Amino acid sequence: MTDTDGRRWHDMGGQPAGPVAMEGHDFALWEKRIDALMVLCGNKGLLTVDGLRRVLEDMGEEAFEKYSYYERWIASVNQNLIEHGVYSPEELGTKMLEVAARGATYGEAQND
Amino acid sequence: MTDALEVRVKPMMLPGHIRTPAYLRGKTGVIERALGPFANPEQLAYGLKPEQKKLYRVRFTMAEIWGAAAENPDDTIDAEIYEHWLEKV
Amino acid sequence: MPHDHDHFHHEGLSSSGHPYRQDNDTPLTYWQQMEIAVREILIEKDIITTAEIAAQIEAMDARSPAQGAAVVARAWSDPDFKARLLKDAAEASREMGFDIGPLKLIAMENTADTHNIIVCTLCSCYPRNLLGLPPDWYKTRAYRSRVVSEPRAVLREFGVELPQSTRIRVHDSTADMRYIVLPARPAGTEGLDQDALAQLVTRDSMIGTGLPRQPDLPRQAG
Known part of the structure; x- marks a missing residue:
C-alpha cells in the first residue's frame, strides 16, 4: 500500500535535501534560443507562464532529475504550442526528421 | 481583508496547478500587504478564461510553520496567497 | 558544460565558411533537435522572425x-x-x-x-x-x-x-x-x-x- 498526503513533487519547500551545489554554467546558444522562444510566444499570446509551469509539473519528478532546465522548457513550450493549435504533432515530427537529416551536430543541423 | 489581519491558509490538498505551497497550508499568518487583483493561475494554466482574484502577501513565523524544529522561531516567511486560499481566523 | 577555447574543429565549418561556435559542434541532442524544429516552424508560419529571436537574446544578455x-x-x-x-x-x-x-x-x-x-x-x-x-x-x-x-x-x-x-x-x-x-x-x-x-x-x-x-x-x- 502506498498512500500520499497530496503534496506534488515540485512543491519542495521544507523537504529534506543536501547541500546547495554552487557550480554554475554559461548558457549555450540553444538554451538562450529556448528562453527567447518562451518569452516571444508569451508576448504573442500563444502560451502563458502558468501553462508552461503546468506542463513542467505534469512531466514529473523523473524529468526534473533527468533533464536540464532548458530541455524541460522546450518540452513544455512545444506541448503548449501544440495545445494552442499553433502547429500539429505531425508538423513537429516531420520537421524534427528534417533537422536530424542535416547533420550530426547542433551546428550542422541548422538551416543556414 | 486588510493589513495586519490574521488569516489561515486553507488546508486543501488537491491535484492540478496551484501556487499555494503545501508547507503553508493550514498555517496561520498575518497579511503583510494587499497586492490587488490578478488573473487566477489555476485557470490560466489550463487555457481557461481566468477570474480575477485578490492577492495578498502573508507573513508567517517559523514557529508557526515548523514548530519546535524551527531554527529561530521569530524568523519569518512571506508568501503571496490568492484570496480563495485564505480564511479569516 | 566544457568550454575548451583552444580546440578548433577543422571540418566543422558552417555553410557560411565560419567555424561553428563551441556550443554547436557537440552531437545533436533530442531536445536541441526539438528547439530547432519549433523555431523553424514558428518562422515558416510568420509567427516569429529570426530578427525577433536575435533581439530577444540580445535584450536578455544585456540584463x-x-x-x-x-x-x-x-x-x-x-x-x-x-x-x-x-x-x-x-x-x-x-x-x-x-x-x-x-x-x-x-x-x-x-x-x-x-x-x-x-x-x-x-x-x-x-x-x-x-x-x-x-x-x-x-x-x-x-x-x-x-x-x-x-x-x-x-x-x-x-x-x-x-x-x-x-x-x-x-x-x-x-x-x-x-x-x-x-x-x-x-x-x-x-x-x-x-x-x-x-x-x-x-x-x-x-x-x-x-x-x-x-x-x-x-x-x-x-
Whole structure:
C-alpha cells in the first residue's frame, strides 16, 4: 500500500535535501534560443507562464532529475504550442526528421 | 481583508496547478500587504478564461510553520496567497 | 558544460565558411533537435522572425546584476529614490532607464537587525528582467527545499553567518511579484560615489545569500 498526503513533487519547500551545489554554467546558444522562444510566444499570446509551469509539473519528478532546465522548457513550450493549435504533432515530427537529416551536430543541423 | 489581519491558509490538498505551497497550508499568518487583483493561475494554466482574484502577501513565523524544529522561531516567511486560499481566523 | 577555447574543429565549418561556435559542434541532442524544429516552424508560419529571436537574446544578455547594483547604489546615495524604490521597485528601476518589461518588483530592505532572502519553492521565479538569468544554484532542489526551513544553515553554506538577534525574513515568490534585496550600505563608504558603491553590490547580496563587499577588502567573486 502506498498512500500520499497530496503534496506534488515540485512543491519542495521544507523537504529534506543536501547541500546547495554552487557550480554554475554559461548558457549555450540553444538554451538562450529556448528562453527567447518562451518569452516571444508569451508576448504573442500563444502560451502563458502558468501553462508552461503546468506542463513542467505534469512531466514529473523523473524529468526534473533527468533533464536540464532548458530541455524541460522546450518540452513544455512545444506541448503548449501544440495545445494552442499553433502547429500539429505531425508538423513537429516531420520537421524534427528534417533537422536530424542535416547533420550530426547542433551546428550542422541548422538551416543556414 | 486588510493589513495586519490574521488569516489561515486553507488546508486543501488537491491535484492540478496551484501556487499555494503545501508547507503553508493550514498555517496561520498575518497579511503583510494587499497586492490587488490578478488573473487566477489555476485557470490560466489550463487555457481557461481566468477570474480575477485578490492577492495578498502573508507573513508567517517559523514557529508557526515548523514548530519546535524551527531554527529561530521569530524568523519569518512571506508568501503571496490568492484570496480563495485564505480564511479569516 | 566544457568550454575548451583552444580546440578548433577543422571540418566543422558552417555553410557560411565560419567555424561553428563551441556550443554547436557537440552531437545533436533530442531536445536541441526539438528547439530547432519549433523555431523553424514558428518562422515558416510568420509567427516569429529570426530578427525577433536575435533581439530577444540580445535584450536578455544585456540584463545583468550590474543593473541591480546601479539601482542599489542610487538608493544608498539618494533618500528620495530609496523611498520610491521601497514603494515600487519596478517603477524605480524604469526611472533609471532599465528595460524590465512587465516585471512587478518589490524591494526588501536589509537593516542592522533584519536580513531578507529570496527563493521560489514552487519553480524558480527570479527578478530576471532586472538581474538577468538566475544562477544554477537558485534553481536547485537543495536551495528551493531548504531556504524556507533552515535559512541560517543555507546562509552558512554561502559563507554568511548571522547572529540569532538578526531577524531573517524569507520571501517565497509564489505568485505574481518578484523580489530584490536592498542590502545595507557597508560602513566606511561615506566618501564613495554611486559608481564606486555599485562595485560593492554583488548578485548574491541582492538575492540575500550574500552581503555587499567591504570597500577596503580585495574583491570577491560572485
